[in-house]
Amino acid sequence: MTKAVIFDLDGLLIDSEVISLKMYQRIVQDYGQTLSMATYAQEYSGKSAVTNMQHLIERFDLPFDVDTGLKRALALEKTFMQDGVELKPGARVLLQFLHRNHYSVALASSSIKSRALDILTSHDVAQYFDQFTFGPDVDRGKPYPDIFLMACAKLQQQPADCLVLEDSEAGIQAATSAKIPVICVPDMKRPNQPYADQATAIVPSLTDVITYLKSVR
Template identity: 50%
Template sequence: MLKAVIFDMDGLLIDSEVISYKCYKKLIESYGYSFTMDDYVKDYPGKQLKVSLQFIKEHYHLDYDIEEKFQLFHRLETQFMQEDGVALKKGAKELLQYLKNHHYQIALATSSLPSRACHILDMHHILSYFDEIICGSDVQRGKPYPDIFLKACERLNVLPSEAIVLEDSEAGIQAAYDAKVPVYCIPDLKQPGKEYAQKTKGILSSLLDVITILENM
């Protein structure tokens, strides 16, 4: 019996991946390297920021302090969000209200910082829908490892088989699959590759499709 729904945030609930791309682009191009959207989509969505900053440091053979760039990234992100805004994805509020009306438990499992996640959810007046919020800082290993979804199930007091995960990234799909939580993918910037698509229960066009699935369970 399904008892809980676990949401990713960036690219799934909120339309933030383009802002993340702009932050990485500004950082990498400051060292004289080009950085395209294809580069971003290939390696970055769904992963913890510090993991990605370490990847950049090694990939481009750069010498910088991770914590310093971590703080810079968040300053850039705040600037871009203030300039461009960050919208909810189609069907987000409708699905959250449906889940609440039908007494499902709701969790957020995001690689983001707790303060950032809560601020964004509160800004869109959806923070109160969530029974639990699990962030990258709550687990030792981020996506694609399963830790964050296992922690979400533990916090919600449900078995992995009693929950579903909603994700947009291949890293998130892999994490849910290894946690043995059924996962549906609502792609954002990239359709999942065949290897990852086969690990999902389905590829959906929007969060509204989740309501249809739950109605037919």
């Protein structure tokens, strides 16, 4: 039986992946190159900012180091997020359901702590989470299982008793490697094989997770 639910943040709980796409597109456009949404979804979605910047620099042969790139990315993200970032449909309803039904809830995000908590607090949902794990807390980011295993440990739950909610292939792979059941709520793209087969279910929205949890109680 599921005792705890572990949330990803970007693209799953908040509608931010399109902002990340625009941010990386702007960086490579400054050097006369292009980054497609398909490439972003396949190679960058769900991974840490450091990993993505390293990959971006290598792929596009950009003339700066990772720290410089991260500063540029952060400045662009602040500009693009001036109008705020919305919760995904059904996010608040699902969090309230989990709270009412006494599930333990954690966030396991590749984001940095200050950014994630600022966003959750701005939407008045931070209080629904019992534990938080962020990208810098682990040595290896998604698709490695470390972040989800740490979340389970903080919740004092066995992986088999948890459920991960993810939108990205990297996240699905990380949860599967941690031996945690995972439901995918696709954002930019439906996961390709074999990631789709690794998911316990693929559902169109976060409200469908409530239906799933009711069916397995």
